[in-house]
Amino acid sequence: MDDFRANGNQKEARAFWIGVLARASLKELRAALSLAQVELPTVDVVKAAETGTLMLEARAGGGGQRFNTGEATMTRCVVRYGETLGFSYALGRDKDKAMLAATLDCLLQDEERRGHVMSKVIQPLADLQRRKRETESRRAAATKVEFFTMVRGD
Amino acid sequence: MNAPFLPGRGFRDPVLGSQAMFRAILNALSRPGTVVAIPEVGVEGSGQVSHDVLAMLLSLCDQDTPVWLDADLRNSHVARWLAFHANCSVTDDPAKASFGLLRGRSDDPALTDFAQGDPRYPDRSTTLIVCADALCGGEKLTLKGPGIEHQIRIAPVGLPQGFVAAAQDNHKLYPLGLDFLLVAGHAMAGLPRTTRILTETR
Amino acid sequence: MYVAVKGGETAIAATHDLVAQARRGNPYVPEIGVKQIREQMKLATARVMNEGSLYDEDLAALALKQSQGDAVEAAFLMRAYRTTLPRFGSSQPIDTGAMAIRRRISAAFKDLPGGQILGPTYDYTHRLFDFTLAADGHVPAQVAEAAQPLDVSMPRVPDILGDEGLMEAEVAPQGDPAPTDITRDPAEFPAGRDTRLQMLARGDEGFLLGLAYSVQRGFGGNHPFAGEIRMGEVAVSFCPEELGFEIEIGDITLTECQMINQFTGSSDVPPQFTRGYGLAFGQSERKAMSMAIVDRSLKARDFGEGASYPAQQEEFVLYHCDTIEASGFVEHLKLPHYVDFQGELELIRKIRREQEERRAKAAATREGVEA
Numbered sequence: 001m002d003d004f005r006a007n008g009n010q011k012e013a014r015a016f017w018i019g020v021l022a023r024a025s026l027k028e029l030r031a032a033l034s035l036a037q038v039e040l041p042t043v044d045v046v047k048a049a050e051t052g053t054l055m056l057e058a059r060a061g062g063g064g065q066r067f068n069t070g071e072a073t074m075t076r077c078v079v080r081y082g083e084t085l086g087f088s089y090a091l092g093r094d095k096d097k098a099m100l101a102a103t104l105d106c107l108l109q110d111e112e113r114r115g116h117v118m119s120k121v122i123q124p125l126a127d128l129q130r131r132k133r134e135t136e137s138r139r140a141a142a143t144k145v146e147f148f149t150m151v152r153g154d
Numbered sequence: 155m156n157a158p159f160l161p162g163r164g165f166r167d168p169v170l171g172s173q174a175m176f177r178a179i180l181n182a183l184s185r186p187g188t189v190v191a192i193p194e195v196g197v198e199g200s201g202q203v204s205h206d207v208l209a210m211l212l213s214l215c216d217q218d219t220p221v222w223l224d225a226d227l228r229n230s231h232v233a234r235w236l237a238f239h240a241n242c243s244v245t246d247d248p249a250k251a252s253f254g255l256l257r258g259r260s261d262d263p264a265l266t267d268f269a270q271g272d273p274r275y276p277d278r279s280t281t282l283i284v285c286a287d288a289l290c291g292g293e294k295l296t297l298k299g300p301g302i303e304h305q306i307r308i309a310p311v312g313l314p315q316g317f318v319a320a321a322q323d324n325h326k327l328y329p330l331g332l333d334f335l336l337v338a339g340h341a342m343a344g345l346p347r348t349t350r351i352l353t354e355t356r
Numbered sequence: 357m358y359v360a361v362k363g364g365e366t367a368i369a370a371t372h373d374l375v376a377q378a379r380r381g382n383p384y385v386p387e388i389g390v391k392q393i394r395e396q397m398k399l400a401t402a403r404v405m406n407e408g409s410l411y412d413e414d415l416a417a418l419a420l421k422q423s424q425g426d427a428v429e430a431a432f433l434m435r436a437y438r439t440t441l442p443r444f445g446s447s448q449p450i451d452t453g454a455m456a457i458r459r460r461i462s463a464a465f466k467d468l469p470g471g472q473i474l475g476p477t478y479d480y481t482h483r484l485f486d487f488t489l490a491a492d493g494h495v496p497a498q499v500a501e502a503a504q505p506l507d508v509s510m511p512r513v514p515d516i517l518g519d520e521g522l523m524e525a526e527v528a529p530q531g532d533p534a535p536t537d538i539t540r541d542p543a544e545f546p547a548g549r550d551t552r553l554q555m556l557a558r559g560d561e562g563f564l565l566g567l568a569y570s571v572q573r574g575f576g577g578n579h580p581f582a583g584e585i586r587m588g589e590v591a592v593s594f595c596p597e598e599l600g601f602e603i604e605i606g607d608i609t610l611t612e613c614q615m616i617n618q619f620t621g622s623s624d625v626p627p628q629f630t631r632g633y634g635l636a637f638g639q640s641e642r643k644a645m646s647m648a649i650v651d652r653s654l655k656a657r658d659f660g661e662g663a664s665y666p667a668q669q670e671e672f673v674l675y676h677c678d679t680i681e682a683s684g685f686v687e688h689l690k691l692p693h694y695v696d697f698q699g700e701l702e703l704i705r706k707i708r709r710e711q712e713e714r715r716a717k718a719a720a721t722r723e724g725v726e727a
Contacts, residue, residue, distance in 0.1 A: 061526030091606030137505035
């Protein structure tokens with residue numbers, strides 16, 4: 001409907017890179033950008049990075065009635081490059097990261113530059129996040145109980 | 155596809171702008187009938203609604219306050235501008251509205267259709283921004299009530315049809331009822347539910 | 357009654373300096389950093405986030421530093437800060453079924469699908485001091501890593517029983533309505549489950565722990581089993597109005613507890629286990645367990661159990677479980693009540709005077725009679 005809302009197939013890709021950018025720290029983001037030699041465009045700030053809260057909903061029993069379980073801090077930012085709006089949303093209060101992520105959202109919507117930024121910035125960050133999670137999981141798996149039953153008598 | 159939606163600017167300075175505007179609105183509501191200048195806070199938005207009204211809505215509304223807009227505005231740039239900057243939802247149900255913008259269209263709901271509050275929570279009622287052409291030069295109204303020493307007069311021009319009589323009925327509902335902000339040009343006047351409105355017989 | 361009292365400004369300014377010095381302690385001991393608190397006092401920051409009802413590990417660590425480790429004062433700082441922020445919206449309901457699990461145990465089933473994952477826990481420590489921690493330069497032991505990560509998703513234990521019809525169902529009401537929010541509208545009684553769970557989630561851990569203990573000791577008529585406890589990271593999803601589609605904006609650590617309780621049933625409904633639910637920020641097992649037990653005991657009305665024990669009385673439990681409200685009301689007694697107390701003083705003097713006068717009068721009458 002709205003032009004700045006992505007159309008069907010782009011939505012999924014865009015949700016993916018917004019999620020990767022949200023989970024990356026400013027330090028990781030800057031490192032990935034300098035490694036990939038990405039030149040950032042000068043953007044207009046439409047909505048300066050702003051910190052607020054998000055009410056976190058959960059479900060009773062995990063799958064039942066919705067309830068509010070408490071809030072989390074989050075930061076969002078909107079920038080403009082030409083006629084493209086770049087958005088960023090992430091938990092936490094890092095405004096510099098919000099600005100950088102919104103700028104990258106602009107770049108990633110530009111079909112000519114998407115390929116490079118995707119493969120050199122987003123994908124490596126996503127791999128880093130996946131490896132970190134996998135390590136945590138393998139450490140937890142090492143504490144898995146292997147029961148054995150003692151047979152008494154014969 | 156529509157033309158690209160590029161939202162205009164919100165407040166020039168989000169903190170100082172919203173504070174200045176909120177202070178002006180508080181002044182207007184605590185001194186009913188006194189004409190208060192609407193501060194210039196650098197709001198940019200194209201469309202059918204003045205920057206002054208947009209700035210007032212922006213300082214009042216957030217994601218917890220549904221805003222009633224008439225059918226013309228509901229799908230306009232104004233609604234998208236508000237959603238973008240104030241993060242508020244736009245409703246077509248006056249009874250659910252925390253705020254509303256009344257422009258005097260023929261299909262506007264009656265004032266009694268808006269949220270009146272309930273006896274335990276009289277604050278849960280709609281605050282309406284009511285558009286007028288001018289705040290002086292029209293039919294003289296004498297106002298009395300809290301925030302007014304003795305009495306004050308105001309003479310708005312171009313209020314929605316039947317508004318004065320409906321606002322008089324609204325006052326009778328106290329402690330329930332709506333609060334109004336009359337707006338014309340760069341000026342506003344508060345007309346809370348506590349204010350008694352006397353029309354002068356000619 | 358309160359009256360404005362002036363004249364304490366200088367004393368107050370001096371106390372600000374003094375408390376800052378007290379917070380710093382001995383200046384020859386290195387100052388503790390916020391990052392150190394965040395990384396090394398994780399369970400303390402989790403409690404501050406829970407009772408402050410705001411997920412932000414850095415802020416919780418700062419709050420602990422600023423309050424010299426007073427969890428209640430730190431939670432107060434979180435709540436106060438929260439009120440200065442705009443709210444951008446509500447998340448999609450969190451899916452704990454998709455949790456990246458770091459700990460998951462069941463005390464009801466030994467061989468549950470996905471297994472018993474002990475994770476980082478003090479449960480199997482001997483509560484003996486580790487004096488090597490008191491010495492500088494202690495290096496943590498190498499951590500074991502399994503060849504394979506855990507299953508991507510593990511079924512929740514009550515859902516396994518639910519498949520057999522043995523467990524009270526937890527289903528969303530018709531239309532899956534948005535929950536009430538006690539930070540926007542004051543709680544009303546009788547409270548809905550959504551209100552109860554929200555209030556318990558931000559409730560004081562100590563208060564809920566005491567109530568849960570009372571239930572177990574017989575003041576509640578329930579015998580709970582820890583059906584499942586899981587802890588790990590869960591994605592937070594949000595659908596911004598201006599974007600028009602759902603995105604993930606990061607992960608948070610949660611602890612979830614599903615308590616299984618003894619059964620209920622009627623002539624129409626065959627007997628079923630009942631359940632209580634606990635959910636807490638960070639690794640907060642004691643809080644999640646206490647919450648789950650109290651959640652179940654507050655279902656007394658729904659099961660026609662008669663609310664005869666404190667833990668079953670929702671107004672009592674919910675009105676008094678909030679750390680900030682409780683400490684605010686108790687500690688406000690420190691504020692000057694000079695006029696109040698003057699009134700009391702005058703009243704008691706008057707009563708005594710009148711009593712003495714009555715006595716004197718009575719004695720005089722007696723003397724008159726005797727004479």
